[in-house]
Amino acid sequence: xxxxxxxxxxxxxxxxRVRQRTLERGANGIKGVGRLFQIADDNSNKLIDTQNELxxxxxxxxxxxxxxxxxxxIRIIDKDADGFISFDEFLFALAPPLSDSRITWIVKAFDKxxxxxxxxxxxxxxxxxxxxxxxxxxGKLGTTSIDAVFQNLLRSMDQDGIPTITKEEFINYYRQISxxxxxxxxxxxxxxxxxxx
Numbered sequence: 593x594x595x596x597x598x599x600x601x602x603x604x605x606x607x608x609r610v611r612q613r614t615l616e617r618g619a620n621g622i623k624g625v626g627r628l629f630q631i632a633d634d635n636s637n638k639l640i641d642t643q644n645e646l647x648x649x650x651x652x653x654x655x656x657x658x659x660x661x662x663x664x665x666i667r668i669i670d671k672d673a674d675g676f677i678s679f680d681e682f683l684f685a686l687a688p689p690l691s692d693s694r695i696t697w698i699v700k701a702f703d704k705x706x707x708x709x710x711x712x713x714x715x716x717x718x719x720x721x722x723x724x725x726x727x728x729x730x731g732k733l734g735t736t737s738i739d740a741v742f743q744n745l746l747r748s749m750d751q752d753g754i755p756t757i758t759k760e761e762f763i764n765y766y767r768q769i770s771x772x773x774x775x776x777x778x779x780x781x782x783x784x785x786x787x788x789x
Contacts (some may be wrong), residue, residue, distance in 0.1 A: 606668070610650070610665065613655045617654070625687075626679070629679050632645050632646070632649035634648075639678060640682065642666045642670055642677060669681055683772070684768055684771060686771075687770060693776045694776060695763065698766045704787055704789065705721070708720070711758065712758050713757040718738050718742045718745075722738055748765060749764075749765040
């Protein structure tokens with residue numbers, strides 16, 4: 593009896609190969625990735641279909657993938673598995689991992705929000721930030737209620753449906769924003785300004 597051995601593809605290595613080839617083809621930064629996306633989007637519907645346009649793009653950048661690798665690449669990039677890759681999905685996949693500098697500032701912002709230091713941000717943390725006499729405020733609320741501020745944070749960052757924000761969810765939120773910000777310096781200034789760090 594013969595056993596069939598499955599081939600496994602290491603996702604990070606595969607993505608790194610694709611990133612490297614796109615960089616070699618001049619697609620660096622959000623504008624370069626945008627141009628590459630537009631070229632791949634043959635029918636101009638602002639989507640890359642995974643059956644025709646993505647394999648053509650992979651071929652155009654000079655990367656040779658076997659069927660297993662291509663299937664894994666599609667699984668990684670097409671987050672909602674609808675057979676199409678949006679620009680956000682494409683940008684997220686091709687962006688390099690967060691730099692240590694960016695992670696440092698993201699964690700500083702999270703730690704500022706996590707008043708009671710329990711590893712999650714909840715409504716009580718935001719209330720404590722804006723309590724009379726608090727020195728940790730990150731901005732004036734104006735006519736916006738504390739609950740509305742927290743609900744906005746949840747809408748942007750919560751991934752599990754539980755009305756809290758974990759450090760992982762907070763980092764993932766910024767991992768999605770990060771590709772659109774070209775330099776670590778600008779990212780740092782944005783974090784300092786946004787969170788009053």
